[in-house]
Amino acid sequence: MLKGIEVKAPEEKESEITKNIIAIAREEGVLVLKSGKNVLRIAPPLVISEGESKKGADIVYRTFSRFKEKLGKDF
Secondary structure (H helix, E strand, C coil): CCEEEECCCCHHHHHHHHHHHHHHHHHHCCCCEEECCCEEEECCCCCCCHHHHHHHHHHHHHHHHHHHHHHHHHC
16 A cells, blocks of 8 residues: 655745655654655555554644644744
């Protein structure tokens, strides 16, 4: 299973924003990779429980919440 999340932003900021989201995700304990200049690539394990899947989704949500807070300060 592979999921991609496209970052929509002004073209000159897409790469920087994508890198920031990846850094926050790593701090939260989730490995997110970059695909192209503005796509976040998430590849959960093929065998995953419902609880693990929910935990991962919660972490991704928290990552975007943290980025939204940072967005108001740095961007």
